[in-house]
Amino acid sequence: MxxxxxxxxxxxxxxxxxxxxxxxxxxxxxxxxxxxxxxxxxxxxxxxxxxxxxxxxxxxxxxxxxxxxxxxxxxxxxxxxxxxxxxxxxxxxxxxxxxxxxxxxxxxxxxxxxxxxxxxxxxxxxxxxxxxxxxxxxxxxxxxxxxxxxxxxxxxxxxxxxxxxxxxxxxxxxxxxxxxxxxxxxxxxxxxxxxVVDTAPSTRSVYAPLSHFAAANAFLLEAEHVVRLAGEDPMTAQDLARALGMSSRTLNRRLKEATSETPKQFIDRVRFETARMLLETTKCSLKQLAASSGYSDAASFRRAFYRYSGMTPGAYRTQSRNRQT
Structure with missing residues (x-):
């Protein structure tokens, strides 16, 4: 070879x-x-x-x-x-x-x-x-x-x-x-x-410094960063607005302009992307993934994941592994 x-x-x-x-x-x-x-x-x-x-x-x-x-x-x-x-x-x-x-x-x-x-x-x-x-x-x-x-x-x-x-x-x-x-x-x-390195690559999400948010759509990038940093903690639209220093009404308007999403849809999508990455790069159980993605239970996690991907988390993980062979 x-x-x-x-x-x-x-x-x-x-x-x-x-x-x-x-x-x-x-x-x-x-x-x-x-x-x-x-x-x-x-x-x-x-x-x-x-x-x-x-x-x-x-x-x-x-x-x-x-x-x-x-x-x-x-x-x-x-x-x-x-x-x-x-x-x-x-x-x-x-x-x-x-x-x-x-x-x-x-x-x-x-x-x-x-x-x-x-x-x-x-x-x-x-x-x-x-x-x-x-x-x-x-x-x-x-x-x-x-x-x-x-x-x-x-x-x-x-x-x-x-x-x-x-x-x-x-x-x-x-x-x-x-x-x-x-x-x-x-x-x-x-x-x-x-x-003297780990056999497998790091499975954590890559950190991006705040200076990154000066590029492209600074508001959108910062909002995504806030959702990712929340990790296992539940996040509502009010929580996101407070973290960004704006009213819920302003958050809703700006997200509609940038992504055509409501704050809840935006939070769910960012957390779906995080969960998708973890499904591909870790062996965490669905219960662990649900918690790390900010969902209260595995059932709500499955529903949200299916809504964005058209398949269950388990099916997605199987497909991802098959595509790597």
Whole structure:
């Protein structure tokens, strides 16, 4: 099996070099346990030439993507850029996107962390699939790829061999997920023990600093944040209005303008999105999920979940697991 780590101008050096080191060292440690090399790690750029990472350091690769006909898995690190629209329209990104699309069609597991998820979007690989990205680009991801099912706060999601993860350092979770998918849970535990990290990614919702709420619709983002922070505590429309420092009448008017929802509908939807993420990333019982999503009992949780998804929480969890295989 061969895992390809992509390098390209502007990508995060830590994400590129760190992924290569973790995969190669993990392969070495796993091979000592069962006397065989489980996979090979290969580096590539769009033309096979060295590239400059986000800090201006020149990093070499072994091949061009066009020289790689097939692979078992691909890891795309995040990147930094001044203008995302201009960055994604460059020839190197176009070449990488086309290659990723073909590799996935041939059966590869295609993975991206942080802003690298946008390159999967350029390849059309997010269309109709659940995905996540770093908190500060969540809204941009939803806007740029409206056919993607972008999920707020999920640390890592796999949907039909497309794997996406959150922040700049989430490449650690991503590499472990690749090892687990290709080599099994025991191999992933060996890699995790060696790297001194948890075998599974964090299951908590990703925190977003308040500065994030200065972007896009600040009122709507702050309202969502308030509902998520409430956690297990019940929340009414009056509670939300009080937390936002406005009257119930003003809250109702502003939500109608922004989302065409009543305050209750808004609270239920945000909590549904939280519950959906937890169903995909944890093994919590429905009773625990109901409580953590702010519902008084499992029955009301099931009704609310069915209203938004068209299926029961249990059926959704089963479908999510099946889509990951």
């Amino acid at each position: 061969e895992i390809v780590v992509l390098g390209f101008n502007g990508c995060l050096g830590a994400g590129f070099v760190g992924s290569v080191d973790m995969l190669k060292l993990s392969s070495l440690m796993i091979s000592k346990e069962d006397n065989r090399q489980p996979f090979k790690t290969l580096t590539a750029s769009f033309n096979g030439k060295p590239f400059e990472d986000s800090s201006g350091r020149a990093l070499s690769v072994e091949k061009s993507v066009t020289a790689i006909k097939a692979s078992s898995a691909i890891v795309v690190p995040g990147y930094l850029c001044d203008d995302n629209a201009d960055f994604l329209s460059t020839p190197q990104i176009g070449t990488l996107a086309a290659w990723l699309r073909r590799q996935h069609a041939l059966g590869a597991l295609v993975c991206a962390s942080c802003s690298g998820v946008f390159i999967l979007g350029e390849a059309g690989l997010l269309d109709g699939r659940r995905c996540t990205t770093t908190w500060w680009r969540h809204d941009e991801l939803k806007s740029r790829y409206p056919r993607a099912d972008a999920i707020w706060g999920a640390p890592l999601i796999e949907d039909e061999r497309i794997v996406t993860s959150g922040g700049p350092l989430s490449w650690v979770d991503l590499c472990l997920h690749v090892i687990r998918s290709l080599c099994g849970g025991d191999a992933a535990k060996i890699a995790a023990d060696f790297a």
